[in-house]
Amino acid sequence: MRVLAIETATTACAIGLGDGERRVVRLLASDRRHVEVLAPGIVAALGDLDLRARDLERIVVDRGPGLFTGLRVGLATAVALADASGAILVGVTSLELLAHGAHALGVRGSLVAVVDGRRGEVFTQRFELGDEVLARGEPAVERPRDLVIAWATNGATVTFVGDGVARYRADFAAVPNGAVYDLGVPPVEAALALAAREGGAVTPLYLREADAVANFSTRDRP
Amino acid sequence: MKRASASATATEAAGQAFADVLAPGDVVLLSGPLGAGKTTFVRGLARGLGVVERATSPTFTMVRQHRCHNARGIETLHHADLYRVGSIDEVLDLALGELVEEQSVAVIEWGEIAAPIFGVDVLRVTIEVISDEARRIGVSGALAADRAAAIARWLT
Numbered sequence: 001m002r003v004l005a006i007e008t009a010t011t012a013c014a015i016g017l018g019d020g021e022r023r024v025v026r027l028l029a030s031d032r033r034h035v036e037v038l039a040p041g042i043v044a045a046l047g048d049l050d051l052r053a054r055d056l057e058r059i060v061v062d063r064g065p066g067l068f069t070g071l072r073v074g075l076a077t078a079v080a081l082a083d084a085s086g087a088i089l090v091g092v093t094s095l096e097l098l099a100h101g102a103h104a105l106g107v108r109g110s111l112v113a114v115v116d117g118r119r120g121e122v123f124t125q126r127f128e129l130g131d132e133v134l135a136r137g138e139p140a141v142e143r144p145r146d147l148v149i150a151w152a153t154n155g156a157t158v159t160f161v162g163d164g165v166a167r168y169r170a171d172f173a174a175v176p177n178g179a180v181y182d183l184g185v186p187p188v189e190a191a192l193a194l195a196a197r198e199g200g201a202v203t204p205l206y207l208r209e210a211d212a213v214a215n216f217s218t219r220d221r222p
Numbered sequence: 223m224k225r226a227s228a229s230a231t232a233t234e235a236a237g238q239a240f241a242d243v244l245a246p247g248d249v250v251l252l253s254g255p256l257g258a259g260k261t262t263f264v265r266g267l268a269r270g271l272g273v274v275e276r277a278t279s280p281t282f283t284m285v286r287q288h289r290c291h292n293a294r295g296i297e298t299l300h301h302a303d304l305y306r307v308g309s310i311d312e313v314l315d316l317a318l319g320e321l322v323e324e325q326s327v328a329v330i331e332w333g334e335i336a337a338p339i340f341g342v343d344v345l346r347v348t349i350e351v352i353s354d355e356a357r358r359i360g361v362s363g364a365l366a367a368d369r370a371a372a373i374a375r376w377l378t
Contacts, residue, residue: 069317118319119249119341120364143342206314211338213310 002051003058004042004081005191008034008074009066009094009115010163016188017045024048025188034073042081056087060191063091064205065123065139066115071204078202091202092194095139097186098161099127104190107159107181110136112151114164114172115186117141122164123207141207144168151175162186223366224350225377227357233259233349236359236376237266240347243372244271246295246325248365249318249340251333254349259357260331263349264301267329271299285316298326305332313339345369 005016013034016025024045028037046052061078064071082089098113108129115123122144126136144164151158152175160172163184172180227233240263244250252260272291284307288299300321307313313336322328333340346363361373 067320068314069320072317117341118323120343121341208338208341209310209314212313212336215337216310216313216335 001057001195002055003060003192003195004045004056004087005060005188005195006038006042006074006078007062007097007186007188007191008038008070009062009064010070010185011067012185013037013041013070013073014185014188015041015045016192017042017049017051018192019049019051022049023192025192027185030185032067032070034070038073038077042077053081053085056081056085058090058195058199059085059087060090060092060195060197061202062094062097062186062191063202064094065117065141065207066094066186068204068206071206075202075204088199089202090195090197090199092191092197093125093139093205094186095123095125095162096127096133096135096194097188097190098183099125099129099133099135100190100193101183101187102159102161102181103129103133104187104193105181105183107161110156110158112147112158112160114144114147114160114162116162116164116167117208120144122147122162122168124164139205139207141211144171148172148175151178223362223373223377224358224360227259227359229355230259230262233262233357233359234266234269237263237268238270239376240267241270241292241294243345243361243369243376244294244296244327245369246297246327247322248327249322249333249344250327250329251337251340251344251346251363252329252331252349253334253346254357255351258349258351260349263347263359264329264331268299268301271296271327273299285318285321295325296327300326300328301331302328302333303331304335307332307336310336310339343368 007014012030013028028041095113125139161183273288285302342364350358
């Protein structure tokens with residue numbers, strides 16, 4: 001299966017391209033230049049594997065949660081390319097990519113994926129890594145300190161991954177029963193591996209939107 | 223934590239002094255009824271941050287950027303107004319929270335209507351109308367605790 005994977009949920013922009021035999025994985029930028037590097041990066045990768053856009057069968061895109069400006073670029077590019085090529089669009093979350101990435105690198109047991117949400121909050125979800133990766137609970141927005149206190153209190157062995165861990169490293173490293181695993185960018189290798197999932201329309205996952213909508217509908221202004 | 227203002231001039235001075243509370247990356251949600259002096263406060267803040275041109279209400283443009291000249295490391299002031307925003311999607315499209323990550327600050331009038339979008343670490347400035355001229359300007363928000371010393375100086 002010929003698959004393109006697009007990752008723009010953090011400050012980094014990465015792509016993966018595979019045709020079943022060959023695979024290229026590229027970090028195109030790590031400094032929020034998504035809009036500048038993504039399309040040229042895809043064109044170059046296709047060229048390197050001697051493929052054209054219309055050859056793509058599946059496009060896997062990280063739909064968040066993460067950096068809003070990055071997600072917009074990644075999703076718009078994925079949707080446009082899927083429309084033009086006829087490829088099936090598959091949406092995955094940044095949190096599950098971190099979990100699957102850690103799993104592929106041999107991490108087992110309880111894992112908490114943590115994506116930097118800016119301004120004092122992180123996007124997070126818990127997983128159980130055994131033979132398979134199982135989600136435990138839904139993605140949520142939390143204060144890093146609350147997350148750290150909850151795990152330090154319950155005492156269970158846990159691994160933390162994601163760029164949110166990098167930002168609040170001292171807090172997460174202080175959990176005596178916790179380990180910090182260095183995996184900041186949701187890995188496109190994991191996105192390629194999830195390409196066989198059921199496809200369809202993909203919408204961004206912002207997480208803060210629901211609260212904001214509630215707030216918006218009760219707004220008090222003349 | 224409230225500072226009294228007896229006139230529009232004093233509100234502008236309060237805004238100017240508030241520049242000393244801010245650090246790069248800050249988001250300020252500015253609220254108060256129409257005519258309370260929100261734009262007046264921002265005009266003062268702009269001066270405090272070393273903006274040369276005059277700050278006007280961004281009600282119809284939604285976001286204005288002003289180049290700053292100061293020693294605080296704040297190079298850009300993003301001045302936004304959500305009064306005319308019709309949906310949360312429009313707020314998201316402005317991506318205000320992410321504009322301010324590097325060397326800039328954002329002041330968002332009517333920002334409280336979409337507060338969860340901006341995260342918890344924000345400053346909230348609320349202007350209360352006491353009389354025709356008099357106002358009371360309060361500061362709160364999770365970030366206020368980190369800036370307690372600077373806010374105390376601003377209050378006096």
